Amino acid sequence: MIKQLGDLHALPDETSKSVESLLFGKRVVVFGGIGRDHYWPLLRDAGVKDSDYRWYEGYKTISQARTAEIVGWCDLVVVITSYAGHLLLYQTREVLSKGQVLLLIHNSGVGTLRQQILEKFKKSD
Structure with a gap:
């Protein structure tokens, strides 16, 4: 029955929302947000290794030099603007290199x- 419903496109395509391996081999930093563990399951599913993931609290001040060091290490920078604020947003934009992605x-x-992640990294069929 489920196969028949799937063939009729009556069931949602769960794979369309899958991030599996989209970030394989990428280093990711998240500035702000709820906490490291909040984002980890999604990033792990996307192929990020634990050693390639950093999270920084948005309410603490990080110097421009330290921000440059952190951003220079990674491939994907995520700024949760409701937590990290505009100061950190401007700091990260200033130090991005070609090939790095800012979300x-x-x-x-x-x-x-x-x-x-799906919009930026998923290949069109």
Whole structure:
């Protein structure tokens, strides 16, 4: 029955929301948001290794030099603007290099991050 419903496109395509391996081999930093563990399951599913993931609290001040060091280390920078604020946003923009991706998310939810990853990294069929 489920196969028949799937063949009729009556069931949602769960694979369309899958981030599996989209960030394989990438180093990721998240500035702000709820906490490291909040984003980790999604990033792990996307192929990020634990050693390639950093999270920094948005309410603490990070110097421009330290921001440059952190951003220089990674491939994907995520700024949760509702937590990290505009100061950190401007600091990260200043130090991005070619090939690095900056995602700006106001909502701290994982669903928003998932959607942005899909939009930026999913290959069109």
